[in-house]
Amino acid sequence: MTVVVVGGGIVGLASGYYLAKRGEDVVVCEKGTVGSGSTERSAGGIRAQFSTPVNVDLSVESMNVWDRFETDFGVDIGHRKVGYLFLAREEATADEFREAVAMQNDRGVPSELLTPSEAADHCPALHAEEFCAATYSPTDGFADPYLALQGYATAAREAGVDVRTKTPVTAIHRESGAEGRVTGVDADGDHIEATHVVDAAGAWARDVAELADIDLPIAPRRRQALVVDPETPVPEDGPLTIDLDTGSYFRPEREGAAIVGGHFDDTDPDEDPDGYSTSIDLAWAATALERAADCAGYFGPDSRIRRGWAGLYAVTPDHHPIIEETAPGFVTAAGFSGHGFQHAPATGQLVAELVCDGRASLVDVDSLTSDRFADDSGPVERNVA
Ligand SMILES: Cc1cc2nc3c(=O)[nH]c(=O)nc-3n(C[C@H](O)[C@H](O)[C@H](O)COP(=O)(O)OP(=O)(O)OC[C@H]3O[C@@H](n4cnc5c(N)ncnc54)[C@H](O)[C@@H]3O)c2cc1C
Structure with missing residues (x-):
């Protein structure tokens, strides 16, 4: 059965790539062209100087990938460690x-x-x-977001991911009830049955969640x-x-x-x-x-x-992403509050863990569930520009 990733930005393509490497059958649906959302508008900054442990951990794991990107993905992303x-x-x-x-x-x-x-x-x-x-x-610095995106897009396709552009997701189907499991999506006139839907729609993530009757503060x-x-x-x-x-x-x-x-x-x-x-x-x-x-x-x-x-x-209200299985089969990876380019490598791996293992282990993301907003219990990131 298929995992549908909604959004062909850096988070969606990294998620698609790591899911395929774990053996999943993946379709990435992008309503425009790859990167046409926020990714190609990013300044490309990559840093570990955040004010909360979970953001630092997302950075450390992502930097492990950025440091080896040219070797592992065969693309020079212009990574300049200028601090x-x-x-x-x-x-x-x-x-x-x-x-x-x-x-x-x-x-x-x-x-x-x-x-x-x-x-x-x-x-x-x-x-x-x-x-x-x-x-x-x-060890902080920056890289070219467009080249990094192309690196993930090519690797995802080579790993078997079906990347569909000009393919808006217009409906997300779930079994009935608040805990109803995701069953599939409608995308550009097609119905795709799916065990999981990943909301990697960046600034559109709230709208995509609404298609599944889920309210996210993004x-x-x-x-x-x-x-x-x-x-x-x-x-x-x-x-x-x-x-x-x-x-x-x-x-x-x-x-x-x-x-x-x-x-x-x-x-x-x-x-x-x-x-x-x-x-x-x-x-x-x-x-x-x-x-x-x-x-x-x-x-x-x-x-x-x-x-x-x-x-x-x-x-998001606390400038941290939401990374979780929000409802059965509906995985959210969005709300990066200006840090989604640099945190995409760790996030893609975490999404693959959530789908394949039912839990995330690369980074402790317990503090990144959306229920934190009910009582403002989450960490607040201060190092935001
Ligand atoms: C000026 C600026 C500077 C920035 N600088 C940095 C920086 O230095 N470092 C950093 O880490 N981050 C930076 N960012 C933030 C970074 O660009 C984002 O966090 C990151 O690109 C998010 O990637 P994404 O894949 O989640 O979202 P996006 O790249 O926006 O991808 C989401 C995609 O979903 C698609 N989509 C939406 N709805 C649907 C639907 N219904 N069906 C199908 N597809 C859909 C959209 O078309 C879009 O392409 C900056 C952002 C801006 C604007």
């Missing part, structure tokens, strides 16, 4: 940094707490006087990014730098250019994932550049915006 530099302006944030680094170190992550002047050793143009503490980890929220030619080139081996108290971040692109991003608005409305604007707002772009300039001297007044784009985060 991530987190910066604190407030003492309260610095206190949280101390706690987070101790927890990360306990889990084998080589992060360290730095003074602002030590941080400037990694980011020479840093306005160090603006900050009171920093953290840095040399909100589509718009995020923007710019490619900038800074007045002073950003060194290619410089870290992805996050000014956590303003929410601004930048990272080197090629030849001195930088990607600049962040969310600066107090409001964060839900978007229609089929109808939001994918181009940048000029006021946001001006603020993003100003905030980057407040952080580091690269972004003087002669900096030039080359282009930009907007995409969607799939956000």
